[in-house]
Amino acid sequence: METKLFSTSSEDINNAGKILKNGGLIAFPTETVYGLGASAYDADAAEKIYTAKGRPSDNPLIVHICEKEQIDEIAEDVTEEAKMVIDTFMPGPITIILKKKNIIPKTVTAGLDTVAIRFPSHNVARALIKAAGVPIAAPSANLSGKPSPTKARHVINDMTGRIDGIIDGGDCNVGVESTIVDFTGNKPVILRPGGITYEDLKNAGIDAEIDKNILKSLSANEVPKCPGMKYKHYAPNADVTVVEGEKTVVKNKIKELLEENRNKITGVLSMNDADYDTAVILNAGKDNKEYAKNLFSSLREFDELGVEVVFAEFCEDDGYGLAVKNRLYKAAGQKVIHV
Numbered sequence: 001m002e003t004k005l006f007s008t009s010s011e012d013i014n015n016a017g018k019i020l021k022n023g024g025l026i027a028f029p030t031e032t033v034y035g036l037g038a039s040a041y042d043a044d045a046a047e048k049i050y051t052a053k054g055r056p057s058d059n060p061l062i063v064h065i066c067e068k069e070q071i072d073e074i075a076e077d078v079t080e081e082a083k084m085v086i087d088t089f090m091p092g093p094i095t096i097i098l099k100k101k102n103i104i105p106k107t108v109t110a111g112l113d114t115v116a117i118r119f120p121s122h123n124v125a126r127a128l129i130k131a132a133g134v135p136i137a138a139p140s141a142n143l144s145g146k147p148s149p150t151k152a153r154h155v156i157n158d159m160t161g162r163i164d165g166i167i168d169g170g171d172c173n174v175g176v177e178s179t180i181v182d183f184t185g186n187k188p189v190i191l192r193p194g195g196i197t198y199e200d201l202k203n204a205g206i207d208a209e210i211d212k213n214i215l216k217s218l219s220a221n222e223v224p225k226c227p228g229m230k231y232k233h234y235a236p237n238a239d240v241t242v243v244e245g246e247k248t249v250v251k252n253k254i255k256e257l258l259e260e261n262r263n264k265i266t267g268v269l270s271m272n273d274a275d276y277d278t279a280v281i282l283n284a285g286k287d288n289k290e291y292a293k294n295l296f297s298s299l300r301e302f303d304e305l306g307v308e309v310v311f312a313e314f315c316e317d318d319g320y321g322l323a324v325k326n327r328l329y330k331a332a333g334q335k336v337i338h339v
């Protein structure tokens, strides 16, 4: 299949929108990560997403909208708290889970009777959904298991030959995916931390629970509420270990680990501009917000450079920290050293 590159001109966005309307697949930028879209009303188109990504068919897709009015078209039982989230945080990096209406085919929700809904704030994403004239089902536009794409280049590497087109909209600002909040139970539950923090929700009057699986791997027989939780995620080829704790202690521990791994090509993802004696030091940024933005692209860069062993610093447990830590722990296959 030929994969066409599109710019963000209105002509290109309209052409890409037509492809979506006609059942094709288009990757597009959002404020969080790039998405791989198909019409959310077209089961066959949605099916193609799973094939293009190599995604397990029991992992549901998020439905993207460009107007709040579309929520009532696709979902019901919108709770008061869900309404507060819609009013306060949409458009933005948050996804809400609600009971689905029949118009959304089961392929999109992987058989669930709930649907994940997101209203992105990115102008190109919104213009594209508008041009398509239908809500757009879109997971992150990476091959299943790879770090989510935050640059057009990442999508080109993963998806060329597999989809109809890619809109190059530059780098994604947030860098980690949207926060997912489930409103179908007694109390709102954060299933995935992301661009909107627990504290942001609390300040808006939403008292959400944090799902206990966010920072651990599932045991063999556990059934997660968010099917994506059980899959290996964000994993680069390199062997990643997170070293977590106070700055100077983390630094000393990593120096020790680098020494022990002298016979391998090593790299460090560092927030501290430390003077490590290693082949590759990538800068994670000065705080967790920057860390979130740099994380996925750094993981891909280590692979491109052929790094075999990566040590990632984690030093601050603030608002954005939970989202960063969740992705880091997964990239490391839960290999975390607390110092």
Ligand code: TXA
Pocket: 030, 032, 033, 034, 035, 036, 059, 060, 061, 062, 095, 097, 109, 112, 114, 115, 116, 118, 138, 139, 140, 141, 176, 177, 178, 179, 180, 191, 225, 226, 227, 228, 229
């Ligand atoms: O920021 C984002 O959310 C990005 C951009 C493209 O919008 N999208 C994204 O999609 O991260 P994806 O497919 O990579 O992650 C969606 C997650 C998966 O873990 C999936 O299991 C979960 O959302 N999910 C989708 N529908 C669900 C539902 N009805 N109930 C529970 N979890 C659901």
Ligand code: MG
Pocket: 139, 140, 148
């Ligand atoms: Mg994903």
